Amino acid sequence: MTHRPALSKSEMEVARILWQLGNATVREVHEAFPAERAIDFTTVQTYLRRLEQKGYVSGKLDGRTRVYSPKVKPRTVIRETIDDLVDRLFGGDALPLMRHLIEDQKISDEELAQLRELIDRREQDK
Amino acid sequence: MTHRPALSKSEMEVARILWQLGNATVREVHEAFPAERAIDFTTVQTYLRRLEQKGYVSGKLDGRTRVYSPKVKPRTVIRETIDDLVDRLFGGDALPLMRHLIEDQKISDEELAQLRELIDRREQDK
């Protein structure tokens, strides 16, 4: 059972917006794009179509408008994406990645606290 | 100055091996591939050529054999790759990614300790 084809970079942007909106039409997704990210309406349409083909979202017609909604959760996509990436780039060792995230201020202090908690909890479980 | 074109997935595998070997010929890289990852010698050759074109490695002839060596450090590639990914997938919020790495046992207990230390240090700096 071959798993879903991976998301391409642009498809990820669209997926993110759809997660955010919950469900939406092409137009809504298009409008939700940050202004500086110039992208054509029909391009977004194509991405959504491809996302549907790949099984990440489902779309159904509501009148003459197609409404899309996420079919796969962010968690799942992270898992599939990151695991593949970490394997290819570091043979499975995720620490370099963590290090980067922590050291390069990519996360806020608040998040640091949450992180600490995650670690605690994980240690508890063990 | 437009930055380096991103690495493709397969190129990442090759980059990883080259980092591991420090520097190597096509043959050496090819042989370092895990046995189950069937891949042709000339395919590896192509990836290395592309990696060179993209500026990630440099290759120079030693006699009639070309020897490649990394030109960009892992850290840099992580930065470029992960930041892009996190942006597209989560609009810059790295926490979901961290959560995944910690919760899904992608890192060992030992690494957890190191992680804790990283967090401490980062907090110290602030």
Place this chain on the structure above:
DNA sequence: CTGCGTGCCGTACATTTGTACTTGAATTCC
């Protein structure tokens, strides 16, 4: 009715990616 905007659907098309074959020179094995 006659445009104009909005949508769908299909098609397009250059670039990148994954993967490899071919040619031709240098080298090594009998």
Place this chain on the structure above:
DNA sequence: GGAATTCAAGTACAAATGTACGGCACGCAG
């Protein structure tokens, strides 16, 4: 020293990706 091996280099080629255009139907402002 002819055969087999080894490389570099060039070329190949289908699939995936990034990005968009065109045709056609539907509904609303004049």
